[in-house]
Amino acid sequence: MHRRVKKIITLALIFTILVFHTAYGLETTKLEDIGVRLKALGLMIGDPDGNMRFQDNITRAEFAAVSVRLIGKESAALQRKGKTKFQDVPSTHWSTGHINIAVENGLIRGYEDGTFRLNRNITHGEAITILVNALGYGSKVQGTDWPNNFIHAATELGLTKDVAIKAETPATRGDIAVMLHNSLTIPLGK
Structure with missing residues (x-):
């Protein structure tokens, strides 16, 4: 009887896993x-x-924080809260320190009109550019066809493995999670 109970429990577990x-x-x-x-x-x-809300998009402000954490400068960002160089970023916004550190480290830029657009969803092209910069490969990217040149470099590095990339499409938190995970095995380019 003991063997039979074990077999039933084993089958139940297998069924549960399959379901x-x-x-x-x-x-x-x-x-x-x-x-x-x-x-x-x-x-x-x-x-x-x-x-984690993997199906949701991620804003530029949120991704600035993620990129600063990736380069190990979270504590520096907490010290740099306050005014930024962007006219549309209130000095009281939670992300100001992350934005300042991301800009100072060459990870991210604003727009030509002097704005940052905190709450705008970050696109695949923008996120990939920031990640390639964070990994130290930004200066090695060839060509001027942005963001395609960065997407090409990211693909060669293995950064975009398992992510369906469309340059102008907003990146989901799931897309970002997979690319961050991929970045953990990529040697730094500096």
């Missing part, structure tokens, strides 16, 4: 694992409840 994978997909499980790792590393922290 879970069918209902949620292997990609969801992989993305959740990536999210746990990125949270543990302090690169992505989620919303106030800790939810």
Whole structure:
């Protein structure tokens, strides 16, 4: 009887695992694992409840914070809160220190009209450019056909593996999580 109970429990577990994978997909499980790792590393922290919301877009302000964490300058960003060089960024906004550090480190720029556009969703092209810069490969990118030249460099580095890239399309938090995860195995280019 003991063997029979073990067999039933084993079959029940296998069935549960199959149902879970069918209902949620292997990609969801992989993305959740990536999210746990990125949270543990302090690169992505989620919303106030800790939810990663992988299907949501990510703003330029949020991504500035992520990029500063990637280069290990979170504490410097907390010290640099206040005025930025951008006319549309209030000095009291939570992201000012991250924006200042990201700009000072050559990761991100504003727009030609002197704005940063805090709440605008970051595009794949913008996010990839920032990540390539953060990894130290920005100065090695060839050509002037932005953002395609950065997308090409990112693809060669393996940064965009498992992400469907469309240059002008807003990047989701899931896209960013996968690219951040990919960046962890790319040697620094400096």
